[in-house]
Amino acid sequence: MSDVSLPQHAWPDGDTVVVQGPGLRAVVLPRRGGKIVSLRDDDGREWLAQPESPVGPPARPGDGFLAAEMAGWDECAPTIVACEVDDLTLPDHGSLWTAKGRAVGRTVTLVDDTLGFRFERSIEPSGRGLRFDYRVTTPTRTIPFLWAAHPQFAAPPGTIVRVPAHVTTAVDVLDPALPERPWDGATASIDDLDEGECRKVYVHPETPVFAASLSRRDATLSMRWSAACPYLGVWMERGLYRSGPVVAIEPSTSYFDALDVALAAGRTPTVSPEKPLAWTIWLEPDADRA
Numbered sequence: 001m002s003d004v005s006l007p008q009h010a011w012p013d014g015d016t017v018v019v020q021g022p023g024l025r026a027v028v029l030p031r032r033g034g035k036i037v038s039l040r041d042d043d044g045r046e047w048l049a050q051p052e053s054p055v056g057p058p059a060r061p062g063d064g065f066l067a068a069e070m071a072g073w074d075e076c077a078p079t080i081v082a083c084e085v086d087d088l089t090l091p092d093h094g095s096l097w098t099a100k101g102r103a104v105g106r107t108v109t110l111v112d113d114t115l116g117f118r119f120e121r122s123i124e125p126s127g128r129g130l131r132f133d134y135r136v137t138t139p140t141r142t143i144p145f146l147w148a149a150h151p152q153f154a155a156p157p158g159t160i161v162r163v164p165a166h167v168t169t170a171v172d173v174l175d176p177a178l179p180e181r182p183w184d185g186a187t188a189s190i191d192d193l194d195e196g197e198c199r200k201v202y203v204h205p206e207t208p209v210f211a212a213s214l215s216r217r218d219a220t221l222s223m224r225w226s227a228a229c230p231y232l233g234v235w236m237e238r239g240l241y242r243s244g245p246v247v248a249i250e251p252s253t254s255y256f257d258a259l260d261v262a263l264a265a266g267r268t269p270t271v272s273p274e275k276p277l278a279w280t281i282w283l284e285p286d287a288d289r290a
Contacts, residue, residue: 009051011037017103021125023285030101032058034108034121036073036151039221041285047214047221048072049152049246058100061113065093070242073151076250077136078115080148081258088114090259093150115143117271129284135276142272146259148233148252149281155190155247158217161234162188167209170201173233173256180204190245193238203232205255205267212249220286225251228269228279233257251281 017028027038039047051071059068074097079090091098096119099110107122115138122133136145153159163183170183186192187201203209208230213222233256235248254268262268271277 009054019123021130024129030103030108033097033099034101049154059098061098076150077147079259083258083260085260132281135278136271137276138271142270144263145271146254146268148250152246153214155245159190160188160215162213162215167203169204174200195239198237198240200235202256222284224282226279231255
């Protein structure tokens with residue numbers, strides 16, 4: 001089946017890593033920051049938003065994220081929002097999405113030249129879908145570290161984000177006052193946004209959460225992750241940066257989008273030569289109706 005109703009543009013040919021799991025297939029471009037450019041289930045359903053304009057060469061350090069493809073799944077580290085930490089400037093959406101990765105088998109390795117960490121992600125078949133295993137190391141010193149997944153999922157009308165029942169409160173992190181709002185149908189639904197609007201919320205930081213799902217009218221994609229990522233951000237956008245609406249379910253090591261903010265709040269881990277950081281995400285599609 002196909003969900004495509006808008007013009008789509010192919011990713012350029014080049015080195016790819018393809019991982020076929022039970023029920024879900026991932027396609028990765030290592031040289032584009034390890035970007036996952038396709039997550040397609042056995043029914044042919046593409047879960048990731050695809051480029052709406054011709055795709056240019058890979059981004060380079062210093063490029064703005066909004067000028068890139070605005071599609072696929074990127075890894076954001078060591079920050080999402082550009083900031084300064086220890087007199088070092090950390091770029092928009094981090095350094096990994098502009099890094100030229102190296103693939104060995106199903107493992108992509110990326111290196112950050114600012115804080116000096118090594119980032120590895122392996123994708124393996126697992127259960128009814130795929131397992132993503134992450135590991136971050138640093139060779140010489142202890143560093144603060146923020147990571148968030150950045151999958152831009154296609155979100156046709158009727159798409160909602162489901163979270164466990166114990167989640168009751170969200171924080172609007174686009175509002176400088178950081179107001180709290182109930183986690184309800186309006187917060188969770190792409191249909192609650194008008195054309196040209198966006199939303200970014202986090203589950204309240206005092207409420208650890210380790211699962212969420214993207215529920216569309218025709219199917220559901222379930223995500224689970226390990227305890228190293230107790231925070232969850234959700235980005236929704238409808239016609240602001242893309243024609244087609246998207247939802248990003250963003251498990252994270254930190255709260256919230258800027259490493260300097262997370263450091264000041266005491267809500268980000270550190271990585272040292274003696275203490276690497278590792279975590280896992282599991283993805284499983286469910287063809288039953290949401």
